[in-house]
Amino acid sequence: MASTRSPSPRHQLRLRLILEGVSPSIERLIAVDGTLPLSEVTRVAALTANVTGPTPHVFTEEHPDDMAVFAERDDVRYPHELARWTDDRRTRRRWGDVWTMIDLRDPTVIREESTSVRSAFSGQPTLFLHLRAAGDRCVRIDAVGDETADAASPAIRVIGGHGVLLLTDGEIIDDYARLAAAAAVPEHPEHVAALKTLDSRVGPWSDFASQRFDPAVLQQQIDTPEPRFESGWPPRRRTLLESLAASFPASNAAGLRAHLARTGVMLPGVVTRAEVAAFVAPMRWPVAAVADEGVRLDGWEVPADFVAEWGRAVGVGPEAMPNLVTAAFRLNLIRRFRGCIVTKNAARDAVADPMAMWMLLAEAFASRLRGDTAGTMFTLALADGCIDDIDLLLTRTVAGLAVAHQDRYEYWDRYEYWDRHEYWDRPQRRELTDPEDARREVAPAVGLYTAVGLDVTPGGGWRASPTLREFARAVLHVAVR
Numbered sequence: 373m374a375s376t377r378s379p380s381p382r383h384q385l386r387l388r389l390i391l392e393g394v395s396p397s398i399e400r401l402i403a404v405d406g407t408l409p410l411s412e413v414t415r416v417a418a419l420t421a422n423v424t425g426p427t428p429h430v431f432t433e434e435h436p437d438d439m440a441v442f443a444e445r446d447d448v449r450y451p452h453e454l455a456r457w458t459d460d461r462r463t464r465r466r467w468g469d470v471w472t473m474i475d476l477r478d479p480t481v482i483r484e485e486s487t488s489v490r491s492a493f494s495g496q497p498t499l500f501l502h503l504r505a506a507g508d509r510c511v512r513i514d515a516v517g518d519e520t521a522d523a524a525s526p527a528i529r530v531i532g533g534h535g536v537l538l539l540t541d542g543e544i545i546d547d548y549a550r551l552a553a554a555a556a557v558p559e560h561p562e563h564v565a566a567l568k569t570l571d572s573r574v575g576p577w578s579d580f581a582s583q584r585f586d587p588a589v590l591q592q593q594i595d596t597p598e599p600r601f602e603s604g605w606p607p608r609r610r611t612l613l614e615s616l617a618a619s620f621p622a623s624n625a626a627g628l629r630a631h632l633a634r635t636g637v638m639l640p641g642v643v644t645r646a647e648v649a650a651f652v653a654p655m656r657w658p659v660a661a662v663a664d665e666g667v668r669l670d671g672w673e674v675p676a677d678f679v680a681e682w683g684r685a686v687g688v689g690p691e692a693m694p695n696l697v698t699a700a701f702r703l704n705l706i707r708r709f710r711g712c713i714v715t716k717n718a719a720r721d722a723v724a725d726p727m728a729m730w731m732l733l734a735e736a737f738a739s740r741l742r743g744d745t746a747g748t749m750f751t752l753a754l755a756d757g758c759i760d761d762i763d764l765l766l767t768r769t770v771a772g773l774a775v776a777h778q779d780r781y782e783y784w785d786r787y788e789y790w791d792r793h794e795y796w797d798r799p800q801r802r803e804l805t806d807p808e809d810a811r812r813e814v815a816p817a818v819g820l821y822t823a824v825g826l827d828v829t830p831g832g833g834w835r836a837s838p839t840l841r842e843f844a845r846a847v848l849h850v851a852v853r
Contacts, residue, residue, distance in 0.1 A: 398535035406490030578627030699823035747817030
């Protein structure tokens, strides 16, 4: 007979994590199973300090400013000298991994993987996690009590917290503290500049003033295993939205994900079969026309009578046909081969089903826009409705590309046989400063979407039909290599 006894509840230790040296303060309150290894607390504390992945660290019972945490390289010449360290060179207990032991030149460092959380906090309610390689960040961890949780609750549970951290890679915590303090005081002489800097770290889809700590986001980061290197072939397929988020720093990507949730872009689209058939008709006709035997080229040009018949069949005027023909070739729906216009097998198989043609066209757009940050941002503007506000669209494009393309120069080591050995730089991209620069960046994507129904307004903006917006949503969710 099966036992009807309910699972025993979890006994957890409540910990408060405070990032030292930052005002307004940044705190996190979590509940942790006392039997978990101390390395799990290391992972959560590192996330609090905006550090991901392995990094040199050490747990101590005293504040790192009051002691010599790391030994200098020249302090110890031989391993046997470690035994002659005086008591003022080390605290009573220190925890870390094997690399901590190597960095400290101290074999008495306790392995955090074999130390439980409850035993580490026994007799000492406060520990300090020092992250020297990550900008001298220090996290104070206080054991503030015990509690009982349901057996189904996670081993590490986020209870609450406040404050957001927008540190960049390599930034010293003291520099960020001065920046945050200036942004928090409107009367500060550097308030505007500091606020602009912090806005750039979460934009262009959000701003610093709207940032709030979200326990669900931290809980998801804790529950999600750390990404591992993926080897082999073929490479992992990613959607355009995933690629767009990967092209931004973590803080900006978080603002993007919040924008996607707020605008409903992640929800599935709603479109009827009749709307799909009308939408794909301009691209479906040439595929059907060349599917059997192809069409002979006029030299290397597309025959004029073929283009005219194509325009009459889909109701497109002669002035718009050059862009439509160019888009069909760019999307690889039709191509030149041995003096003829032919199509690929996937397009030939999808021509009879409008829904299959819709998905094939979405995959063609996603493949063409892969690696094009400006084009992907324009597609997102179509899907979230930002296309209706041309000023907002161009402003976001300029700000987003400025963040995604921060490294604009490529340095080369060049030897001049007739001159001398010298270093020189070549600009990869010209820095965007005004909306006209953004228009040039999105021009290739605009050309593709104009072929499927994007209209240009008299004021220089764009207007999209509801079906085109649903198609842009489909393009963003297609996984490509």
